[in-house]
Amino acid sequence: MKKTYLSFLAAAFALVMTACGGQKSTNGGDGVELTGAGATFPLPFYTMTFDNYSATSPDKVSYGGIGSGGGVRNLKDGIVDFAGSDAYLTDEEMAELKPVVHVPTCMGAVVLAYNLPDVQQLNLSGEVIAEIFSGKITRWDDEKLKKLNEGVTLPSQDIIPVFRSDGSGTTFVFTDYLTKVSEDWKSTLGAGKTVDFPVGQAAKGNPGVAGIVRQTPGAIGYIGSEYAFAQKIPYANVMNKKGELIVPSTQSISAAAGDIPQDTRCSITDPDMSGAYPISCFTWLIVYKDQNYSDRTKAQAQATVNLLKYMLSPEVQKSTEIVNYAPLPQKAIDLSLENLKQVTYNGEAL
């Protein structure tokens, strides 16, 4: 009962968000309509890419930004062709689904935006960030901050941490990083899409957090890099595992992808690599390995695979930077193209 009721809700929501018909409708001629839903973080990139794709191919693609969790739920209910997610599915989550393939589409990062009118450039380290967001460092002129920012006059002011009030892949990436750099964080707060931050205040979405940071002297908040780059909000340099202070940029984000496993499911925060921004992430599109579900046609299955291959093409990867994301490293593209070969329709290869 509960499941059906929820999936009806989710279905209605996805339909409204994408303002478009169901997957079964074909759109005249040979083209099919594909529907996806999920993460909001890559939404500007997907909107741009899917618009371009719909313009040049007979297939039409629509995507509803309803959150990573919602997208995976829709995939589970079989009402979308693909789901978008900022967090890869854990082994337990995978066990609840029929076999799926993860395809990374682009890279992003989480940056620390701050509001200190007299500070031009702020340097932070993972340990210091963890202590700020767990309430152990409460003043901007704390010794640990002074040590990282020699030659900068830090104000004698309270720190106001700002975090996300809604569940978010951004929070997951940020806290995943903090669990890796701070034992204390790992044992008390942990990583997740919602984390029980003990200090500060919360706001909804990147715009909400950025709005509070902009309006509140002494505030520091974490926001998606694509939003921070587009809005030109001041953000901090973060020290990586090699001890280098790294400016978040599309180059330093791409540099963070190191060893990638065959199924591409991996966290790339706190990588041990030179020039890498330590709070970087992939975002994935997730599809079923066997494309025959919910009365889908072979044409739809083929169109889904074509779309995913298009997402990995050099031309699309190059366009990520237009909307402030970072392109995938070649290794991730090669692995994904290989993984896509396993996608079948009724056991037939596509």
Next chain:
Amino acid sequence: MLSALVIPVIGVGIIASLISDSTGAFEKFGFWNFLFSDDWVTKSGSESYGALPFITGTLLTTFLALIICIPFSLPVALFVGEYFRGRKIATILSTVTDLLAGIPSIIYGLWGFYALRPIFMHLNLSPQGSGILTAAFVLAIMIVPYAASLSAEFFKMVPSDLKEGAYAMGATQAEVIRRVVFPTAGSGVFSAYILAIGRALGETMAVTMLIGNTNQMPDTLRTTGNTMASIIANQFGEADGLKLSSLIAIGLLLFLITAFINLIGKILIRKAQHV
């Protein structure tokens, strides 16, 4: 005939689905324990949810808003319903006040966020700008029109022969208002404020933008908090399992509180009209 039944059926359906979807949380934590626990731990493995911080936040902002709203709404009601009854200026004032009721709550939220927050921070009323006090202040402005228009109606309903009798005995206008108008319209005015409370309880958007959305128990009015409506709005999207059930349970509690307050308001209005 049939279409008249649709709305009650939908209403019952909403209650039924709220109850059936919230059983998970109530079964796990127990009804009273859920109501009075201030835990809100989302960490997987040690998940534990309680509604107390949100019930507290909702009731604190609502009643604080009510207190702040009285000195704004009562004079307006008296002005429109008694002092300048029927004059052009009263019409203008009541139109402007009613206009406030038509402003979408997101606009109040924006105004609070960009105009009020910096002032509260500057005056050091609220160290972080956002918080219970800031939210309650905006909420107060939002409920003024509800309280003021309805109270004005009840002031107008006071029979003129009562007031004329008092004037004939040599009472001043202030005395008439204090001794005749207030006691006669009293229960009606009270019910107007009850209905304003009903409005404030469920307000979501403006409060979410201003309260700070922290899930701990607020220790003072200056600190941040959260309300029942805003925790649901914020966390519904990515919630599932026990957390979703807990959010729906909070929704059910909010529904019950609002229904109870509105019921009291309705009963009082009926009483006031029969006087």
